[in-house]
Amino acid sequence: MNDGSAAVERIRGAFALAITDIGSVHGVPMLRLLKQDVPAVARYIHTDPHVRGSLSLLWAVDHRPREARYELCYLFTLADRKDWLLLSVDLTGGEREFASITPVVHAAKWYEREIRDLFGLIPVGHPDMRRLVRHEHWPKGSHPLKKEFDWDQVLGRVQGEYAFRKIHGDGVFEIPVGPIHAGIIEPGHFRFSVAGEPILQLEVRHFWKHRGVEKLFEQQRLTEAVPLAERVSGDTSVGHGLAYCQAVETLLGVTVPPRARYLRSLFLELERLHNHIGDVGAICNDTAYVVAHAHCGRLKEQLMQLNDRLTGSRFLRGVNTVGGVSMDLSGVQLSQVDAELQAIEREFAGIEKILFANASLTERLENTGVLSEHIAWDHAVMGVVGRASGIDRDLRRDRPFAAYHECPPKMAVYRYGDVRARMRVRLDEVHDSIRLIRALHRQLPMGLLITQSVEVPTPGQWAISAVEGWRGEIIYVVMAGAEGRIHRCKVRDPSFVHWPAIQWAALGNIVPDFPLINKSFNLSYAGNDL
Amino acid sequence: MFRIMKKSLATGVVTGQYPAAKSPTEPVSREAIEKAKPFRRSLTIREVDTGSCNACEMEMNALANPVYDVERFGVHIAASPRHTDALVVTGPVTVNMERALKDVYKQTPDPRLVIALGDCAINCGVFKGSYAVTGPVERHIPVDVRIPGCPPRPAEILAVLDRLRGAHTETDE
CATH class of the missing domain: 1.10.645.10 (Cytochrome-c3 Hydrogenase, chain B)
Structure with a gap:
C-alpha cells in the first residue's frame, strides 16, 4: 500500500484545506473532502503524472434511518501499482446538489446520471442531464434507492420521450435499432446517425432491463x-x-x-x-x-x-x-x-x-x-x-x-x-x-x-x-x-x-460492421441495467 | 482449405451428443398442441427478452449450435415477429419493457403461440415483487406453453418443442 499512501501524501500536500479526515476502509485509504473541492481533487488525481488515477466506481449511499445524510464515494485505481484510493463526501441537512466531476473526469458521466435517477441527487455542472435508468414514462420524483421508496411499490406511467442528440446536415439520417433485436440477444436501443455508410454518431439508450x-x-x-x-x-x-x-x-x-x-x-x-x-x-x-x-x-x-x-x-x-x-x-x-x-x-x-x-x-x-x-x-x-x-x-x-x-x-x-x-x-x-x-x-x-x-x-x-x-x-x-x-x-x-x-x-465505421464491433465487446445488458 | 476439411473430417458428427432431458415438469397442454398444429413441421420462433439475466438467451442460442441443431426439427429462428409462429419470452416483464412486449405481440400474426421460457417469465423468479418488474409474462399476454428452469437446459427446451410439434402424442401421424 506504499504507493496508495504516497498518493495520499501528495494530495494532502496539494489540498490541505479540502481534506477533513483521512481514514481507511479495510486497508484502502479514504479521504473525506469538503463538497465544493471534489472536482478539483478528482481532476488532480486523474491528471497528476505521479498519481494518474482512473475512476473505477462512483456510488451513493442513503444512510437513513441511522443518520440523516447521503454519502458519495469515489473509487480510483492508481496507474502505477493499481492501488485503490477512496474519496468521500457527505450531503447533509436535506442538501440534494453535488458538484459534478464529469467535466474533468469523463468516466464519471454515467455514474452521476445513475445517482441522479436512483437517489434524486443532482450533479451540478453535468453536461448531460437526461435520464439514464428511469425511462421517460417513470413519474417525477420516483427515486428507487432513497430509503423512503418502497421496494415493491407500483410505478405509475406518464408521457415523455427521450431526446436523442441530433446531427443536422445534408444527407444525414438516423437509424433506430431496438430495443428488440433481430438475433437472440438482450434488449437495448442503438441510435445511429449516418451520412451514407459511415457512422457519424452512435447513441446507446439502455436500461430496458432494469429490474431493481x-x-x-x-x-x-x-x-x-x-x-x-x-x-x-x-x-x-x-x-x-x-x-x-x-x-x-x-x-x-x-x-x-x-x-x-x-x-x-x-x-x-x-x-x-x-x-x-x-x-x-x-x-x-x-x-x-x-x-x-x-x-x-x-x-x-x-x-x-x-x-x-x-x-x-x-x-x-x-x-x-x-x-x-x-x-x-x-x-x-x-x-x-x-x-x-x-x-x-x-x-x-x-x-x-x-x-x-x-x-x-x-x-x-x-x-x-x-x-x-x-x-x-x-x-x-x-x-x-x-x-x-x-x-x-x-x-x-x-x-x-x-x-x-x-x-x-x-x-x-x-x-x-x-x-x-x-x-x-x-x-x-x-x-x-x-x-x-x-x-x-x-x-x-x-x-x-x-x-x-x-x-x-x-x-x-x-x-x-x-x-x-x-x-x-x-x-x-x-x-x-x-x-x-x-x-x-x-x-x-x-x-x-x-x-x-x-x-x-x-x-x-460502417453500419454493417457495428454488429461485429458489438460482438467483440460482448457487453452485458442485464449487468448494465441492473 | 485443406486444413478446414481435415478439421471437419476429424471432428465427425457431434449432433445429438448431449444428455437426455428429464421429462418436462410442466406438461404441454392439449390446447397448445392443437394450436401448434398448423405449424407442425416448421415452427418459426422469435425470442423476446423482457428482462432476463441472459442465461436463458444463452441456452436459446445453444439450440442453434451443432450439438443441438434445432433446425433439423424444422424449428427456425426468425428476425422479426411478423415472420413468427411462436414468441419465446424470457425474463420478468420489466417496467421499461412492458410496452415493447405488447407491441411485439401485436406484430405477431395469428395464429400465434407464446412460450414463457424460464422461471422468471413464469413467476418473476428472484426479481419477484420489485418496483421495476410488472409481473410475469402471462399478466400481459396469453401464455400457451411454460418451460420452467433457471435456466432450462437446451435439451429440456428441445423436449418441450418436440411435444409441441406433437412428436410424442398419439395424434402424431
Whole structure:
C-alpha cells in the first residue's frame, strides 16, 4: 500500500484545506473532502503524472434511518501499482446538489446520471442531464434507492420521450435499432446517425432491463443474497457470485479456507473459458465465417456440459457461498477436467490456425472498431476491451483474490484496440485459462471448503470487493444494515463502463460492421441495467 | 482449405451428443398442441427478452449450435415477429419493457403461440415483487406453453418443442 499512501501524501500536500479526515476502509485509504473541492481533487488525481488515477466506481449511499445524510464515494485505481484510493463526501441537512466531476473526469458521466435517477441527487455542472435508468414514462420524483421508496411499490406511467442528440446536415439520417433485436440477444436501443455508410454518431439508450437489483439486495440478508448476485448477469454467474461473497466475507471477517480459494479460481476460469470460446466463434459468425462459429459453438457446448456434470449447473450456479464453496471436486472429477481440457486445447489450437490463415477474416477484423488507448483511459476501460487497447490491467495480477496469489495469470495485452486485438486477447486467455486450471489442480490443497461465521457486522460497516470476471472488473460494495441485513449493495459490471466507450469505437465505421464491433465487446445488458 | 476439411473430417458428427432431458415438469397442454398444429413441421420462433439475466438467451442460442441443431426439427429462428409462429419470452416483464412486449405481440400474426421460457417469465423468479418488474409474462399476454428452469437446459427446451410439434402424442401421424 506504499504507493496508495504516497498518493495520499501528495494530495494532502496539494489540498490541505479540502481534506477533513483521512481514514481507511479495510486497508484502502479514504479521504473525506469538503463538497465544493471534489472536482478539483478528482481532476488532480486523474491528471497528476505521479498519481494518474482512473475512476473505477462512483456510488451513493442513503444512510437513513441511522443518520440523516447521503454519502458519495469515489473509487480510483492508481496507474502505477493499481492501488485503490477512496474519496468521500457527505450531503447533509436535506442538501440534494453535488458538484459534478464529469467535466474533468469523463468516466464519471454515467455514474452521476445513475445517482441522479436512483437517489434524486443532482450533479451540478453535468453536461448531460437526461435520464439514464428511469425511462421517460417513470413519474417525477420516483427515486428507487432513497430509503423512503418502497421496494415493491407500483410505478405509475406518464408521457415523455427521450431526446436523442441530433446531427443536422445534408444527407444525414438516423437509424433506430431496438430495443428488440433481430438475433437472440438482450434488449437495448442503438441510435445511429449516418451520412451514407459511415457512422457519424452512435447513441446507446439502455436500461430496458432494469429490474431493481440493488433495491432487491436491500431486502435480503447478507448471507443469503448469493443467488441474486448470480442472476445479475447470467453469463457471469461465478464472477458476480464470487465478488458478492468476497465483500460479505470481508465484512464478517471470515478467512476462506485454501481449498475453497483454489476451487473458486478454478470455477472462475471455467466460466472465462466457455465465454471466451463462444465469443471467438460469435465474432467469426458476424463476418459470416460460420465454420469457425460451428467449431467454437461445439467446444463451448462441451465445456458447459462439463460444468453441468461437475456442479449440476451449466452456468456453475450455486458453487459460491459466503465463507467458501458449496461443493467439492473429487480427484476423479479433476482428472476428467484435465483430460477434457487437453482435448479442447488441442482442438482450439487447430481452429486458431484456421482463423489466422484466413485473409478475408483478418481483413474484416483489422482496423475495425478501433478504441484508442487514450479514449480507453478516459473512460476507465479495463478487462478484455482494455487489454486490447493497451490498458495493462488485470485484477488477478493487480489485486490478487481467490488463489491468484499462488497462480498468477499471464497477461495478454495488445495495443491496436480493434476487433482483431479483442479477439486475440480472448485467444490468448483461453490458453492461459487452461494453463491456470491445470496449475490450480496441481497445487490444490486439501482441507475444509467453508468457514462458518457467527459474527454480525455493525450496521454501517462496509466493504468493497473486486473480481476479474471474463469481461473485466466486477466490483461490489456491500454495506451492512441492522440484524445482518443489507443496507446498500452497489453492483458494477464492467459493461456499465464499456457501453459509453463503444459509442466511440463505432465512429467512422460502417453500419454493417457495428454488429461485429458489438460482438467483440460482448457487453452485458442485464449487468448494465441492473 | 485443406486444413478446414481435415478439421471437419476429424471432428465427425457431434449432433445429438448431449444428455437426455428429464421429462418436462410442466406438461404441454392439449390446447397448445392443437394450436401448434398448423405449424407442425416448421415452427418459426422469435425470442423476446423482457428482462432476463441472459442465461436463458444463452441456452436459446445453444439450440442453434451443432450439438443441438434445432433446425433439423424444422424449428427456425426468425428476425422479426411478423415472420413468427411462436414468441419465446424470457425474463420478468420489466417496467421499461412492458410496452415493447405488447407491441411485439401485436406484430405477431395469428395464429400465434407464446412460450414463457424460464422461471422468471413464469413467476418473476428472484426479481419477484420489485418496483421495476410488472409481473410475469402471462399478466400481459396469453401464455400457451411454460418451460420452467433457471435456466432450462437446451435439451429440456428441445423436449418441450418436440411435444409441441406433437412428436410424442398419439395424434402424431
